[in-house]
Amino acid sequence: MPSAVAGKNPAVEKTKLCMMLFLASEALFFVMLVLAYVYFRSAVSSGPTAHSSLDPAVTGVYTVFLLASSGTVWLAGRGLKKQRRYSFFGWLAASVMLGAVFLAGQGLEYAKLLREQVSISRNLFGTTFFTLTGIHGIHVLIGLVLLTILFGLGLSGNSGRKQSIAFESISLYWHFVDAVWVVIFSIVYLWSAA
Numbered sequence: 001m002p003s004a005v006a007g008k009n010p011a012v013e014k015t016k017l018c019m020m021l022f023l024a025s026e027a028l029f030f031v032m033l034v035l036a037y038v039y040f041r042s043a044v045s046s047g048p049t050a051h052s053s054l055d056p057a058v059t060g061v062y063t064v065f066l067l068a069s070s071g072t073v074w075l076a077g078r079g080l081k082k083q084r085r086y087s088f089f090g091w092l093a094a095s096v097m098l099g100a101v102f103l104a105g106q107g108l109e110y111a112k113l114l115r116e117q118v119s120i121s122r123n124l125f126g127t128t129f130f131t132l133t134g135i136h137g138i139h140v141l142i143g144l145v146l147l148t149i150l151f152g153l154g155l156s157g158n159s160g161r162k163q164s165i166a167f168e169s170i171s172l173y174w175h176f177v178d179a180v181w182v183v184i185f186s187i188v189y190l191w192s193a194a
Contacts, residue, residue: 019169023176030180037128041192047123050192062105063185069098070178073171080167092151099144106137136184139177146170
């Protein structure tokens with residue numbers, strides 16, 4: 001069956017469509033989590049709050065690492081399209097490392113908060129903060145696993161059209177995760193902590 005768009009691979013288009021539909025459902029999920037955080041923000045009458053507990057400057061540094069990983073994923077995609085294996089693998093490895101630094105930063109922040117007796121069960125701030133950022137962190141971890149699998153498959157010689165299709169879908173997912181973090185960082189760290 002020919003593609004509806006001249007020059008486009010139907011398998012790529014179906015895969016991208018499926019990923020975009022999945023990401024649309026994830027976007028709705030994150031919208032609900034963010035709205036819950038915003039709604040319950042004003043209900044915190046005692047105990048820790050974003051303003052008293054969070055350090056936007058430190059988290060901002062880790063945010064730069066995550067956002068930079070979107071750039072390196074894009075550069076890896078360019079390397080893949082131009083069939084430059086070393087460029088592809090180098091930028092893909094950089095993406096994984098940058099994402100891992102972000103996750104490590106989130107882990108350090110969680111450890112600091114837990115030492116300060118800020119937990120998911122402490123109050124509404126703790127509940128909504130850990131739920132929102134924790135679910136995002138799980139999405140980052142999934143993205144890192146997918147990027148690492150893609151890296152490993154490429155090293156083992158599994159490349160070509162299927163690798164390109166997989167990379168396009170995974171890169172869409174990764175850019176989505178980064179975009180979600182921009183919203184979370186803006187609302188939780190910049191607006192709430194102000």
